Amino acid sequence: MEIIMIAITACLINNVVLSQFLGICAFLGVSQKSDSASGMGMAVTFVLTLSSLVCGVIYKFLLIPFHVEYLKTIAFILIVAALVQFVEMFTKKFVPSLYEALGIYLPLITTNCAVLGVALLNVQNDYDILTGTVHGFATAIGFWLAIVILAFIREKMVYNDVPKPFKGFPIVMITSALMSIAFFGFAALK
Amino acid sequence: MNLKKDTPIERIWNGIYTENPVFCLILGMCPTLATTTSALNGVGMGLSTMIILTLAELIISLLRKIIPDRMRMPAYIVVIASFVTMVDFLMEGFTPGLYKSLGIYIPLIVVNCIIMGRAEAYAGKMKPVSAFFDGIGMGLGFTVALFLLGSVREIIGAGTWFGMKVTPASYVPVNIFVLAPGAFLVLGWLVAIMNRLKIGAGRRPGVDPTQGNMCGDCMNCMKLGLCGGKEECTENVVASVNAPKPAVAAVAGSNASPAGGTVNKEEVKGV
Structure with missing residues (x-):
């Protein structure tokens, strides 16, 4: 039961983008079109779930036994970078269809702070490996939801007459602010 | 302002105004939005990023001839992550209050695109002195932006500035400005104001x-x-x-x- 609550919280109530501000770069950069936004969401889901699992395992079986927990930042960022490379090579060789769908987004994910952020949050909140992985997956779904909604709005917004200084980045920020207010509604789920 | 390229003063001015990382380049959005709930938090985040940025740029610039080209990204990441870990410890020891309120965003300085960006784009090619001052300039620019954002949010959202009461007693703070939506809203407005100033000055809008x-x-x-x-x-x-x-x-x-x-x-x- 607790694990479901963690998942709902990570996905909707504490939405990774709209309330924790992680992964903003990808959220703003890849949201012009809904299909590329969806592809990015899928790639993030894939990598985030995998990296939560791998980081959880490495933290528990490597860093804690050797008492080097303070190396977690360096360890996690290297794991994420290596993992992204590995996923890229693996899908290219064995699952070309998946590579077609995710390939171009993968290099962007290494510097997506949501991935490192979730790994660090898992450690901070003392989640075990299973809870951590579910937490990572739910967070990624929240990211997917937010980026796709923003992409739909931006596709419509192309036809709007936005005041010149607000064109581009500022109006996207204000749209995100309104989305963020809307997501406050989910706080009642708690 | 016409300054000679790659001199210390030019680098600092460049970081604060010409290529301000937040308002002009739109880099490093995560900490910008997340840690500016108050002016103090914003300045704290800005200064710790500045220290890491300056040291990382200096070291990377010194090592630029030793690091092989194909291995440079992992090498940069290790250099940056080492400094982040050090700053993380120092802040835990000396500024526990700030450490607590910045929380997870301190280790996340590793993935701040400003640092990786400057390492890749500037420090990896330039002499150590220029790289050092580039780090200071960019860091100051980041700090100034976070300070502005944090001040606006704190004054409107809580009626205080650096913890001091600055608004009249009759003012009711608009709480939403210190919550998540306020960050998006204020940053959008600040960039729009910057764009307006630039359009007025006959320059193209910085971002689109x-x-x-x-x-x-x-x-x-x-x-x-x-x-x-x-x-x-x-x-x-x-x-x-x-x-x-x-x-x-x-x-x-x-x-x-x-x-x-x-x-x-x-x-x-x-x-």
């Missing part, structure tokens, strides 16, 4: 990510903001795949359109 692969989309550009938002992002991963062939022509077209008479040399050179 809706145009996809033109300047201002520095967060997805492999040039990582080195061009100062003046060139189009030819190496934008997603955009170049989405529009493979006519991309260059489209970019050149969209780039020439925005306001101001200064459709300048850099753009032509970039094409």
